Amino acid sequence: MWDLRRLGQAYGRTLDEDSVHQLATKAARALKRAGHSPGVDLPVALKTSERRCELQWIEYSHITKKSIDDDVNVTEYAGMAMALVIVHTLYPEREWEFMRRTVRGEFADIVLMARDGDEFFIEASASADADPSRMAKKRAQLRRCAAAFKAGCVMEFGPPRAAYEEV
């Protein structure tokens, strides 16, 4: 089980409170908008296997349909939040630190650092519905990045489903 509020604990040392809150809230909103409730199952397709995790979040009363509709960057930030959840689920022992979000146009959306110093560049992509070609695009995009460790994470919300691939 992965509670979205744990983003702060998992990455919070180098991710300020407001950013953590935004990522977690927008992820919850994206899931709610797609009709899901806390406890929804998130299957993550890896290259040769599959992992699953159960997503939990708090359904605040102020998160109404209108507030979701009025919010911005919900899908994009929810995708990044999911990527963080997935990386932490796959490699919990590496004690990740969130380093930074990058400016639009970069090869990757976020940069993490493991305790051993490995830098990990992650390109996250999210959409309401499935798009099989997205991972191929992300793969091609990441191959242009000079970093040693990089991964693409594509996510869809309606049913929740993700694919994760290291490039």
Place this chain on the structure above:
Amino acid sequence: MTMPEAIRTLYPKVTSAIMRAENAEARGDASAKEAYSDVSRIEEEISTHLPAASPQGAVSRRGAVRAAIYAGDLQRAQSLAERYAGEADIEAAFAEELRGILKDGGVTEERMNALVPVPRLRLAERLYPMAVGDDELLHLRPALPPDAASKSDAKRLYGEILRVLAEFAVYVALREDHASTGYAHLANSALAAAAPELDSCSPLEINRALRKLDQVYRAQRQETTLAADEVTLLAQIHQLFESLPSIFPALADYRKRSSYDSFITPPVEVKQNIIDALARAAKARNVVSPELAIAFSRSEIAIATAPKIDDLGPERELRWTTAEAYLQADFQLQSAESASKAEADRGVDWVEFREKLAPTQRQREWREETLQAAE
């Protein structure tokens, strides 16, 4: 490998700034450009701690250039890209990549060649793009002088601080204007303006001193019409600023920590005070193109103080880097002429202003001379 301490501090800032810019952009908020301007500056600072050859060093350099483009500051984008491309450890492919970013962002050689240098206003490097709201006052109260007893007093004092900054901004703009139009040599002429006498560091006191200084300046200017005598004034204004150790660091610190999204609209009268102060300051100094400076300053102040205000009209569209600024100033002039004859009552002769757009031509000539000399 561990993160350098400076990076550990700067990374959360850049993440927060990027998200702020992205959210403002997605909402169509006018503050998005300013937020991207902040991103570019933080990225630039990050780049000083990381080698260009490292993946993250490259990310910060590309980020600084891209964010400058998103902020609409094409000259800064080009300047950063040129600087990064000239770094010792740069690879040819990375330099090419930076050129590609410029090209994609519309920073083409033709476009940049079409620009002329114009005065650029910076309110203390945008550290203090202030909107006066309750939230800010709450944080600033400890930094304000003790005589700011009530909220209205505090707002008024805040307005006075803005006025001082605004005068300074006008001054800097005019000085750059002189330099770019070939009047820089006038800076050598000294005007024996009396130093301001300050009993305290309160903004009101400073403002009174500035007014006094203006009077001395005006009186002496009748005998010496040299525009660049303001160099003396610059030194004095700098001195005044340095005598504000409690207020301005607090403002700067608050700015760094605060989300722009939380700002509320400043009272109309504060904006009007600033505009009036700018008009007076520029008019009193009666230099090469005071009205042009007014036009710039009004826009800058408006953009800086009221990013969320929708009633700014053409000022919202003003760009600060190019000859477009002149065109926008002219557009603003036309709008002002047609919108309100009351402008004339404030002592601005808009017809004369139009005639004094002549510095545009001088700057074009200056630029051509510079280019010819370079060839």
